[in-house]
Amino acid sequence: MKHKIIIAITGASGSIYAKVLLDKLVQLRHQVEEIGIVMSDNAKQVWEFELDDNSYSKYPFKFYDKKDFMAPFASGSAKFNTMIIAPCSMGTLARIAAGVSDDLITRSADVILKERRRLILVTRDTPLNLIHINNMKTVTEAGGIICPASPSFYSKPKTHEEIALTVVNRVIDLAGLEMDSFRWGEQ
Numbered sequence: 207m208k209h210k211i212i213i214a215i216t217g218a219s220g221s222i223y224a225k226v227l228l229d230k231l232v233q234l235r236h237q238v239e240e241i242g243i244v245m246s247d248n249a250k251q252v253w254e255f256e257l258d259d260n261s262y263s264k265y266p267f268k269f270y271d272k273k274d275f276m277a278p279f280a281s282g283s284a285k286f287n288t289m290i291i292a293p294c295s296m297g298t299l300a301r302i303a304a305g306v307s308d309d310l311i312t313r314s315a316d317v318i319l320k321e322r323r324r325l326i327l328v329t330r331d332t333p334l335n336l337i338h339i340n341n342m343k344t345v346t347e348a349g350g351i352i353c354p355a356s357p358s359f360y361s362k363p364k365t366h367e368e369i370a371l372t373v374v375n376r377v378i379d380l381a382g383l384e385m386d387s388f389r390w391g392e393q
């Protein structure tokens with residue numbers, strides 16, 4: 207089965223995670239039937255601030271306005287099977303946990319959960335308050351996967367991109383795409 211994937215980018219710090227994820231999806235395009243991208247307003251602002259460019263606009267995927275409820279994946283019938291939110295702010299996490307589907311990002315997450323498909327949230331903030339932790343629990347109980355933007359260092363990453371890739375590779379594995387990467391015990 208080919209994948210149909212929604213990528214949402216929100217205004218948490220760590221736009222580099224979104225960039226490295228999109229770069230990876232360009233490489234893995236042959237495994238994916240369709241990719242739709244939605245960005246929050248803050249996502250664009252944080253990307254431009256942290257990465258000093260607006261290179262999100264260069265990717266060869268279809269972008270949807272965050273208020274576009276006519277997008278195919280606003281309905282379960284379009285059969286998008288996976289949604290990745292990277293990075294995922296505490297605000298977006300909270301809206302999903304509360305079922306507040308007031309934009310295309312939260313509506314799509316709501317749809318993915320109700321259809322019992324795969325929702326991966328690359329959450330980013332530290333430290334966490336009890337509201338964040340409870341929201342993560344709620345989303346986990348509803349079937350979502352909390353995959354914090356928490357890089358690992360045992361592969362000895364040298365650059366910001368390589369550090370971000372330690373998280374993105376886990377996300378790609380969770381999404382069920384095939385790729386070569388550092389695997390502990392195989393080197």
Ligand SMILES: Cc1cc2nc3c(=O)[nH]c(=O)nc-3n(C[C@H](O)[C@H](O)[C@H](O)COP(=O)(O)O)c2cc1C
Nearest residue numbers: 216217218219246248249252295296297298330331
């Ligand atoms: C430079 C910058 C960094 C931010 N980093 C975070 C963060 O790491 N985590 C977070 O939850 N919010 C962070 N925020 C705040 C969110 O952008 C803000 O709460 C926003 O309302 C989130 O909305 P969104 O999820 O629709 O993008 C940051 C904001 C800015 C300007």
